[in-house]
Amino acid sequence: MPVTDNSAGKTGAATGRTRASHRLALLTADNASVPLPASVQAITAILLAVLLIALPWLGLGYRFLSIAITTLYTAIGLYGLGLQFGQAGIMSVGHAALMGVGAYASAILSVQLGLGFWTSLPFAMALSAIVGGVIGLPTLRVGGQHYIIITFCFCALFVIVLTNGGTFTGSATGLDVGSVTPLPGINFDKLSNNYYLVLAALFLALAATYLIGISRYGRTLRAIRENEQLARSVGINVDLHKLGVLMVSGLFAGLAGVLQLYYLRHISPTLFGAFPSLYLALMVMLGGARYLYGPLIGAVIVNFLPEVLNLDPVDSRIAYGICLLLVILLLPGGVGAGIKNVYCALTGGSGTQTQGGGSNGRA
Amino acid sequence: MRQLGLGLAVAAAGFAMALQTARADEELPIGVIAAQSGSFVSAGNTIVGAANLAAQQINDAGGIKVGDKTYKIKLYIRDNRTDVNVTIAAARELVNDIGVKAIWGTETHDFSVSMAKITGPAKVLQFSGNSSLGAVLDDKAVADDGWLHYAFQSEPQEWQRSGSTAKGVLSLLTPQLKSPPKHSVVFVGNDATGQYLSSHYVKALEAEGQKVDLVQYPPDTTDFSPLLTRIKGMKPDIVHFWYNGDSTLTAFPQALKLGVAPSYFLFGVDPGIYQERSLKADVPVTLSCVPVCWGSSPYPEVKQYFEKYFGLGAAKGPQSSVSLLYYDYFFWYAKALEKVGKLDDPDAVVAELLKSDYKGVVSPVPLVFNKHHQVTFATEVCMVEPNTSDQFKCAVEQPPAAPPPGDNGG
The missing domain is CATH 3.40.50.2300 (Response regulator)
Incomplete structure (x- = not known):
């Protein structure tokens, strides 16, 4: 007669449950500050770079490449939002308007003064940075949800000004520009060249984000994010750093806006209204604002999901809503966190340590 | 053995002839970009409805005879989801991946303008029913080297x-x-x-x-x-x-x-x-x-058109009549192609459209394009x-x- 050890079975089941909950904790933790080995970081960066560079050669077609360009310039804008939200903890729901400042500045300089892409780019980026700083001034007095409302109001106001700006802003009809001024031997009318232009800008944005993340400046921003009063008490000039990161975010947004302008070659106010802004906020939350590749992941999900699943706009919004709920419930750090957690779980690394890691831990 | 060889040769010749006949009807790829979803869906669906009806009628009537070949219209319909980025991606796909000869759409000014920056350099004809295109269709834009040379406004000024x-x-x-x-x-x-x-x-x-x-x-x-x-x-x-x-x-x-x-x-x-x-x-x-x-149309042609249009399953909506901004131009384009006799000479097709007229459903008076590529009715x-x-x-x-x-x- 077989002997059954119930207590062992119970213990086994309990152990199984513990393991399962431990695995779940591993997969859902926000471990942005847990450092990955340098070799893993390097291999990830190289693989991603190779994939992105090789994309036009994979024969995926012009439609795919067009959406890839949209994804990349959106991601550049998101890196700015990622810095201010992920590093400094300042969320904006008017970021598309900041991209619009760059786009419109470049378009107006083109229409009024005949400046091309390269010459108008620094002015447009600078103006976006200044506007980002000006909108950020209220954050010195108010924070959190107040700033979110301010950015939303700015977005609405920006669209109203553009729509009623007469021939200067092109009103609701918008403005047209020509092609990107060619460089010797490189004609940007060719879609693959346009892709590489935007990709180069993305690499710059990625590099800048990485360098800020590992710098003392990045650590200071994270200190402000975690406890503003404490940061102030140890002598950090919180106001200056907040304005600084908003201006850096504006620079990214300006760059993205100009790239968007010269990709579409026609802009109108609706591109920079409340809805596109909310989509940007959604993307950065989906991807993970604290992760180096989070904004890129968010942009890829939102731009390619309707393509891959053939979703219409209504279905897409439902899908985004469900994704956002799942991310909030299961992956507070975004999909970027999930990917890192999967890696940690597979390699047996610690994925549950959420804070206090090295500053180069942004995966 | 010799007879067997002869029989095989005859069979092969017969097969080749059958293949030739099957190939006689070649495809004319035409793109349609319209909002089949999103906020402009009520206008966008009318473009698709008109395109389907026109293509079906032209193909049923034997197709388009260009030179010594007969072409049947093959429509490539793309939903722009009322999104300019999707519109651009769709235009790139139709122009560069598929190689359409002409595109009908879109319902929106902004999208049509951005599209024209893709169709123009590729010498692909574009028929857009936006009267607001009048703001950009000028002498310079429609000149031989202008960015709107291949664009036509299918709605009056x-x-x-x-x-x-x-x-x-x-x-x-x-x-x-x-x-x-x-x-x-x-x-x-x-x-x-x-x-x-x-x-x-x-x-x-x-x-x-x-x-x-x-x-x-x-x-x-x-x-x-x-x-x-x-x-x-x-x-x-x-x-x-x-x-x-x-x-x-x-x-x-x-x-x-x-x-x-x-x-x-x-x-x-x-x-x-x-x-x-x-x-x-x-x-x-x-x-x-x-x-x-x-x-409530006074013209019998229009009544017949809408019977067929709704008969294909198109929805009755506030903007159903917008479909008539697109329908006639399929026939006019086909007529121009037949006259030119070549499929790969878009400049000649543009010239033919500008000097010809077409008596369509939308107007009892023949349609004519003015020098800025706009119609009047x-x-x-x-x-x-x-x-x-x-x-x-x-x-x-x-x-x-x-x-x-x-x-x-x-």
């Missing part, structure tokens, strides 16, 4: 449409009012199309002797009562619900409830929709269709008898000969 509409509305309403109307309020959505259209319509009304006030509402407005109350205070003789028809259907019942004016004009609301929705007003109401009404305006939903009196108004004072055309 806005000053023409506005002129014929204003004339039609006033001629129908004046006998219904106690005294001739003098004060009009134009109520319009404040977006690209609304701004462009109203800038011409206001001048057209002024040219007819009206004092005009313009009131704009933000796009996506659903509660119009504050603005309508303001308009009521202006004491207008006529409130013109100008672009767009979908918003008008929301705003008009609110205006009736508030008793805003002694008469109304609803732009882009078909009598068929007015009847289907059982709308009723105790004051005279005029309606206009873009370009002719499916609910009349507008149908109808009046609903007060307290009825189905009693219409319709008139077809020809466009004025010249833009009104202060309107620079376009």
Whole structure:
């Protein structure tokens, strides 16, 4: 007669449950500050770079490449939002308007003064940075949800000004520009060249984000994010750093806006209204604002999901809503966190340590 | 053995001939980019409906004979999801991946302009039914090396449409009012199309002797009562619900409830929709269709067209008649291709379109493109008898000969 050890079975089941909950904790933790080995970081960066560079050669077609360009310039804008939200903890729901400042500045300089892409780019980026700083001034007095409302109001106001700006802003009809001024031997009318232009800008944005993340400046921003009063008490000039990161975010947004302008070659106010802004906020939350590749992941999900699943706009919004709920419930750090957690779980690394890691831990 | 070889040779020749016959009908790839989902779906679906009907009719009639070959239209329909980025991606795909010879669409000014920057360099013809393209179609843009050389505006210039509409509305309403109307309020959505259209319509009304006030509402407005109350205070003789028809259907019942004016004009609301929705007003109401009404058309050709159009499963909507801005141009393009005799000479096709005319469904007068690649045809305006939903009196108004004072055309 077989002997059954119930207590062992119970213990086994309990152990199984513990393991399962431990695995779940591993997969859902926000471990942005847990450092990955340098070799893993390097291999990830190289693989991603190779994939992105090789994309036009994979024969995926012009439609795919067009959406890839949209994804990349959106991601550049998101890196700015990622810095201010992920590093400094300042969320904006008017970021598309900041991209619009760059786009419109470049378009107006083109229409009024005949400046091309390269010459108008620094002015447009600078103006976006200044506007980002000006909108950020209220954050010195108010924070959190107040700033979110301010950015939303700015977005609405920006669209109203553009729509009623007469021939200067092109009103609701918008403005047209020509092609990107060619460089010797490189004609940007060719879609693959346009892709590489935007990709180069993305690499710059990625590099800048990485360098800020590992710098003392990045650590200071994270200190402000975690406890503003404490940061102030140890002598950090919180106001200056907040304005600084908003201006850096504006620079990214300006760059993205100009790239968007010269990709579409026609802009109108609706591109920079409340809805596109909310989509940007959604993307950065989906991807993970604290992760180096989070904004890129968010942009890829939102731009390619309707393509891959053939979703219409209504279905897409439902899908985004469900994704956002799942991310909030299961992956507070975004999909970027999930990917890192999967890696940690597979390699047996610690994925549950959420804070206090090295500053180069942004995966 | 020799006989077997001969038999095989005959069989092979027969097979080759059969293959040749099968290949005689080649495909003419034509793209359609339209909003089949998203906020412009009601207009976008009409483009697809018109394209399907036209392609089916041309193919059923034997196709298009170009040189010594016969081509059947193969439509590549792409949903732009009312998103400019998807529109651009779709245009790239159609032009570069598929290699279409022409594209029909889109329903939106911004999207059409961005699309033209792809179709132009690729020498792909583009037919877009946006009157607001008039703002960019000028001598330089349509020149041989211009960026809009291959683009055609399949809707009349806005000053023409506005002129014929204003004339039609006033001629129908004046006998219904106690005294001739003098004060009009134009109520319009404040977006690209609304701004462009109203800038011409206001001048057209002024040219007819009206004092005009313009009131704009933000796009996506659903509660119009504050603005309508303001308009009521202006004491207008006529409130013109100008672009767009979908918003008008929301705003008009609110205006009736508030008793805003002694008469109304609803732009882009078909009598068929007015009847289907059982709308009723105790004051005279005029309606206009873009370009002719499916609910009450004076032309038998138009009635037949809509029977076939709806017969293919197209939905009856406020903007169903917009399909007529796209339908005729398939036949005209086919005619031009046959005349040119070559498929790969878009410049010759453009030249042929510019020098030819085409008697289509949309107009009893043959369609002609002007030097800026724009057509001209009349507008149908109808009046609903007060307290009825189905009693219409319709008139077809020809466009004025010249833009009104202060309107620079376009």
